[in-house]
Amino acid sequence: MGLFSNYRLLFACSLGAGLALVPAFTQAAGPVTLADHIKPMLKEYCFDCHNPQKQKGDLDLIPVAENGQMVENREVWEKIAELIETREMPPEKGPQPTDEQRDTLLKYIDGQLSKVDCTVDKNPGKVTIRRLNKEEYKNTIRDLLGVNYVPEDFPNDEVGYGYDNIGDVLSLPPMLMEKFLAAAEEIAQKAIVTNPMPQPVVQTLRLQEFGPQVDQAVDVASGRLSMMREAEVSRAVELKGAGEHIIRVRAFGDPAGPEAPKLKVSLDGKELRTFDVTALDKPQNYEVRVTGTGAPQKLSVAYLNNYVDENNPDPKLRGDRNLHIVKIEIESPPVAPALPESHKRLITRVPTPGQEREAANEIIRGFAQRAYRRPVTDTEVTRLVGFVDLAQKNGGTFYEGIQAAVQAALCSPHFLFRWELDPEAMKPGDTRALNDYEVASRLSYFLWSSMPDAELFALAAKGELLTGGNLEKQALRMMQDGRARAFVTNFAGQWLQIRNIYEASVDPDTFPKWDDSLKGAMKEETERFFEAIMKEDRPVTELIEADFTFLNEKLAKFYGLEGVKGKDFQRVTLPASSPRGGVLTQGSVLVSTSTPTRTSPVIRGKWILEQILGTPPPPPPPDVPPLNEQRQVNQTASLRQRFEQHRSAAECSGCHARMDPLGFALENFDATGAWRETDGKFPVDASGKLTNGTTFNGPKELKQVLKGNKNFVRSLTHNMMTYALGRGLEFYDRCAADVVMVETEKRGLRFSALVTGIVTSDPFLKRKRDLAQN
Numbered sequence: 001m002g003l004f005s006n007y008r009l010l011f012a013c014s015l016g017a018g019l020a021l022v023p024a025f026t027q028a029a030g031p032v033t034l035a036d037h038i039k040p041m042l043k044e045y046c047f048d049c050h051n052p053q054k055q056k057g058d059l060d061l062i063p064v065a066e067n068g069q070m071v072e073n074r075e076v077w078e079k080i081a082e083l084i085e086t087r088e089m090p091p092e093k094g095p096q097p098t099d100e101q102r103d104t105l106l107k108y109i110d111g112q113l114s115k116v117d118c119t120v121d122k123n124p125g126k127v128t129i130r131r132l133n134k135e136e137y138k139n140t141i142r143d144l145l146g147v148n149y150v151p152e153d154f155p156n157d158e159v160g161y162g163y164d165n166i167g168d169v170l171s172l173p174p175m176l177m178e179k180f181l182a183a184a185e186e187i188a189q190k191a192i193v194t195n196p197m198p199q200p201v202v203q204t205l206r207l208q209e210f211g212p213q214v215d216q217a218v219d220v221a222s223g224r225l226s227m228m229r230e231a232e233v234s235r236a237v238e239l240k241g242a243g244e245h246i247i248r249v250r251a252f253g254d255p256a257g258p259e260a261p262k263l264k265v266s267l268d269g270k271e272l273r274t275f276d277v278t279a280l281d282k283p284q285n286y287e288v289r290v291t292g293t294g295a296p297q298k299l300s301v302a303y304l305n306n307y308v309d310e311n312n313p314d315p316k317l318r319g320d321r322n323l324h325i326v327k328i329e330i331e332s333p334p335v336a337p338a339l340p341e342s343h344k345r346l347i348t349r350v351p352t353p354g355q356e357r358e359a360a361n362e363i364i365r366g367f368a369q370r371a372y373r374r375p376v377t378d379t380e381v382t383r384l385v386g387f388v389d390l391a392q393k394n395g396g397t398f399y400e401g402i403q404a405a406v407q408a409a410l411c412s413p414h415f416l417f418r419w420e421l422d423p424e425a426m427k428p429g430d431t432r433a434l435n436d437y438e439v440a441s442r443l444s445y446f447l448w449s450s451m452p453d454a455e456l457f458a459l460a461a462k463g464e465l466l467t468g469g470n471l472e473k474q475a476l477r478m479m480q481d482g483r484a485r486a487f488v489t490n491f492a493g494q495w496l497q498i499r500n501i502y503e504a505s506v507d508p509d510t511f512p513k514w515d516d517s518l519k520g521a522m523k524e525e526t527e528r529f530f531e532a533i534m535k536e537d538r539p540v541t542e543l544i545e546a547d548f549t550f551l552n553e554k555l556a557k558f559y560g561l562e563g564v565k566g567k568d569f570q571r572v573t574l575p576a577s578s579p580r581g582g583v584l585t586q587g588s589v590l591v592s593t594s595t596p597t598r599t600s601p602v603i604r605g606k607w608i609l610e611q612i613l614g615t616p617p618p619p620p621p622p623d624v625p626p627l628n629e630q631r632q633v634n635q636t637a638s639l640r641q642r643f644e645q646h647r648s649a650a651e652c653s654g655c656h657a658r659m660d661p662l663g664f665a666l667e668n669f670d671a672t673g674a675w676r677e678t679d680g681k682f683p684v685d686a687s688g689k690l691t692n693g694t695t696f697n698g699p700k701e702l703k704q705v706l707k708g709n710k711n712f713v714r715s716l717t718h719n720m721m722t723y724a725l726g727r728g729l730e731f732y733d734r735c736a737a738d739v740v741m742v743e744t745e746k747r748g749l750r751f752s753a754l755v756t757g758i759v760t761s762d763p764f765l766k767r768k769r770d771l772a773q774n
Contacts, residue, residue, distance in 0.1 A: 272290060
């Protein structure tokens with residue numbers, strides 16, 4: 001389990017009357033100890049509810065207090081410290097400790113846990129071998145081959161710790177492996193032209209475009225151009241390219257009379273040739289060669305010698321002569337096919353006769369190193385080159401062999417997974433630094449959800465990525481690159497849960513002004529806003545409150561903002577009086593945290609606790625009745641009043657005291673994210689009071705409270721580290737996370753400070769081998 005799991009979910013609402021530190025307690029002389037000071041407090045004020053018999057909240061504190069190894073119950077102690085610091089415990093109605101007593105307890109817990117963390121050998125942790133998820137696969141194929149492939153029919157990736165790039169949950173079931181095999185074949189075919197040699201260009205002309213089609217003389221209804229009387233039809237053509245062109249007419253005739261049907265081919269009124277069409281039932285080709293001009297010309301075909309004599313005594317001369325044209329095509333001089341960028345990127349050397357294997361080795365080695373994201377061995381190259389040998393042995397072309405080799409590489413575990421192979425001599429429990437190539441991959445998949453680019457590979461090849469500040473420089477460069485948009489959509493999209501907006505429903509009867517196309521616009525607003533914070537290197541607290549956003553005309557009007565014109569999104573400076581600014585007041589969040597017919601202060605408050613502050617409440621108790629939504633109730637009581645009645649149960653009030661004030665502060669925004677002053681006929685009450693006594697009214701004051709809460713920076717750091725590492729954080733990550741936060745604060749909470757702090761941390765740059773090798 002991660003750093004924020006297990007007991008924290010049980011402890012928040014279950015302490016009840018426990019931990020009621022009485023004012024009579026005073027600091028003893030000498031150092032505070034667990035046995036002499038902390039345990040007696042827990043015994044007197046907590047054990048009545050948290051003992052082996054009662055275990056309120058499924059928590060027994062007696063063994064926790066008796067265990068001097070605090071690291072073994074780290075999450076319980078961290079939760080105790082959090083509840084004391086926020087004054088959520090002791091309960092408001094119970095005796096309250098003095099500020100000095102709270103400070104004593106907090107300092108003791110923090111000191112003990114920090115001492116446990118930072119005086120032992122640092123443990124950077126170990127990331128489970130990670131399969132590329134759908135987004136990473138798509139982006140890697142794009143950057144590796146230049147092929148835009150969208151894995152639409154791939155199954156959805158599993159999510160762990162809130163993200164879909166977590167190694168522990170990215171399995172490879174047989175159905176997905178089948179998708180990978182099929183995708184590799186399709187991608188390889190798109191990437192490589194198997195016959196890049198110049199080929200003749202043949203253009204087949206539509207017979208229906210020849211005219212005039214005179215009634216009873218020319219008929220195309222049968223799919224062929226049949227001439228029953230003397231006639232000429234024409235159409236415009238363009239003989240492109242220098243050299244000789246072949247005009248090819250495929251035709252047959254109905255014989256009658258003393259001669260065969262005559263076919264005349266003309267260009268711009270000039271006869272090129274007249275043919276005797278001797279073919280009867282089976283059409284034959286009649287060709288004429290001409291030099292192209294590159295300009296439009298008129299191509300004409302004519303039937304010259306119609307004959308009808310049904311009564312001739314000579315059977316050979318009796319009948320009706322006709323001409324039937326089946327096809328007309330123009331064959332232009334050979335030209336090399338237009339090679340896609342993927343082909344040019346892959347085929348770095350065109351083989352000469354007898355040099356095919358040498359060329360294959362060069363091509364495959366370069367490709368495999370990029371595909372596997374590390375130097376490749378001779379054995380790996382030989383294995384892939386074997387596909388070229390096999391293709392040519394079976395009569396295929398060199399390029400078909402390269403295509404097969406690429407397909408095989410795309411099915412390899414070394415491509416589909418992100419490997420960090422430990423040396424065989426490395427013992428279980430040993431820690432090693434990642435090499436330059438491994439760090440390059442971690443960095444690129446963190447910020448780009450894709451493979452390293454040429455600059456990263458070049459630094460890794462020279463062993464310079466981790467020297468001279470290059471790692472930080474590369475992180476800064478990469479955040480300015482267009483590919484960093486993937487970090488916005490994948491990290492921010494999951495952290496803020498704005499991906500969920502497409503799953504949110506809005507009732508059109510309740511909100512007739514709503515338009516579902518606003519969902520995409522709202523998501524775009526948040527993504528562009530987050531991207532601006534990143535690229536402009538602004539303080540991360542501006543994610544909570546900022547004086548700008550990004551809107552198009554439609555979304556601006558929906559928000560009630562004037563002066564924005566056009567469909568394109570543009571940066572908008574918000575008026576000083578505007579309640580908007582920051583992610584909490586953007587439609588993507590507000591709609592995603594509402595129900596179809598109304599707002600939900602509980603969902604919004606829970607979202608702030610979980611995503612913004614990193615202090616999630618426990619699950620609700622079983623059998624909680626739903627909120628009464630009957631119309632007559634809605635008309636006689638405001639939503640706030642109904643919630644206060646709903647949460648009156650003792651088992652619910654503790655958690656709702658944490659969630660509801662946060663959610664009610666956003667009540668001026670309805671379920672569609674639009675501003676309102678009333679909820680039905682009741683004025684909106686957006687005031688709130690936290691369990692620590694802090695009061696606020698409305699979104700602007702709420703944002704000030706959240707900006708000043710250190711839990712926000714801590715939560716953002718932990719979320720970003722989880723995403724960067726591809727694993728949940730554990731207790732041993734605390735020191736590294738704290739260092740990142742301290743350094744970020746020293747640098748003005750700049751976005752770049754947070755990112756560079758993470759990529760230079762031990763968990764990002766090192767790994768520890770478990771008892772079982774991956």
